[in-house]
Amino acid sequence: MDYQIARHNMVENQVRTNKVTDPLVIAAMEEVPRELFLPEGKRGIAYVDEDIPVGDGRFAMEPMVIARLMQSAQIAETDVALVIGAGFGYGSALISRVAETVVAVESNKEMSAAAEAAFQKVNYDNVIVVEGDLAAGYAKQAPYNVIIFDGAVSEVPAGILDQVAEGGRLLAVVREAGKVGVARLYERENGVIGHRDLFDANIPYLPGFEPAESFVF
Template sequence: MDYQIARHNMVENQVRANKVTDPLVIAAMEEVPRELFLPESKKGVAYVDEDISIGNGRYAIEPMVIARMMQIAEIETTDVALVIGAGFGYSSALLSRVAETVVAIESDATMVEKAEKILQDNNYDNVIVVEGDVVAGYPKQSPYNVIMFDGAVAEVPEAILAQLAEGGRLLAVVREAHKVGVARLYEREHGVIGHRDLFDANVPYLPGFEPVESFVF
């Protein structure tokens, strides 16, 4: 399989076709090989327009969603970004081609080890993968100019919103229980965090961020 041709077709048919025009985002999507960040058995479907299971309840979310969120985040080359849920590192690698530094928090020790190896072996030197509680974010290196979730959340924890810098942007797909997911932008301006909904996106939940089911008696 010619992955380079498949990747180019993905950019043309999935990314550009969904109103992504930012040249830095397009370049990142063209450059970063998604197949490197998938299990061996899934490499052949690396460029399909869907979320791909990477094990343990985790998914590499569809490239179009990542690309649209990156464009809306208006990432600058001096920005420090935080990725919640590193997985095998695909989203982190994409952000690293635009931001100055990327911190990726991941709770699964095996995935941390795998992500570190893939990123180091392929010279993504401005990505730092940290093992820890994804629900808490990574306040040690905060504040961040950009925060992105690599999976859907029922809600964004206040503890993670607190890690946004002034002027910072947080992107997440928010899926309340039994509702359609929506990509949402949170921004901190003059110390106040506001948000607005962007587009529908039904990516799988990031483990730890699922809705808490309530029982009606």
Template sequence: MDYASARRNMVDGQLRTNRVTDPGVIAAFESVPRERFVPEGARGHAYIDEDLQLGQGRWLMEPMVLARLLQAAEIDPGSSVLVVGAGTGYAAALIAQLASGVVALEENASLAAQAEALLEELEIDNAVVVNGSLREGYAAQAPYDVILIDGGVEEVPPALSEQLVEGGRLVTVVRETPSMGRARLFRKDGAISSRILFDAATPVIESLRKARSFVF
């Protein structure tokens, strides 16, 4: 399969046609080989406009959704970025093209090892993979200019918002019902405010579901 051609078609057919205009974001998606970050048997589907299963209950976010989140986050060359739920490291590899430094946080040790190996193979030296709790973030390198939660959530853990700088941004997809979700941009200006960006059906990361309470 001609992955380079498939990558160009993804950018032209999925991103540019869906209001992704930021030159840095476009260039990152053009340069990072998405097929390397999915299971080998799924590489032929790496550039379709759907979320792709990574296994172990995790997904690679649909390209258009991820691109629009990164565009809304306004990452610049001086930005420090935390990727929460980094999976195999695709979003971290993209962001490394835009930011000064990336921390890729992943709770699944197997996925974290894959991400670390792939980033090393692609000679991406401004991203580091950390194995740890997604709900707790990674305070050791905080505060961050931008946090991307690389998957759907039912709620944003408070610890993540606390790790933003003043004026910092957090982007993710919040699933409000089992069938409906919305991409949101959160901003820290004293308090945390948020706005809806667009509808999206990104699968939820299991550890970022709301705590269930008993009803009597």
């Protein structure tokens, strides 16, 4: 399989056709070899237009969605970014092609090791993989100019919102119970966090971020 041709076709047919016009985001999508950031058995479907299951209830986010989240984040080359739920590292790799530094938090030891190995293989040396609780973010390096969740959440934890810098942006696909998922942009201005909804996106939940079960009496 010619991955380079498949990658170019992904950009032309999935990314550009879905309102992604930022040249830095498009260049990152053209560069990063998605197949290297997947389990070996999934590499043949690396460029399909869907979320790819990678084990342990996790998914590699649909390329169009991560591209639109990145574009909405307006990442600058001086930004420090935090990725929640790095998985095998594809989203973190994309963001690293635009931001100055990326901190990628991952709770699964095998996935974090695989992501680190892939980053080394392609010489992406501005990504730091940290093993830890996804819901806690990584306050040690906070605040961040950009925070992106690599999977849907029922709500954004207050502790992670606290890690957004002044003028910073947080992007997450929020799927409240029984509702359609929506990409939401949170911004901190004058110390206050506000948010607005951007587009519909029904990607799978990050494990641990599903809606709490409600009891019916």
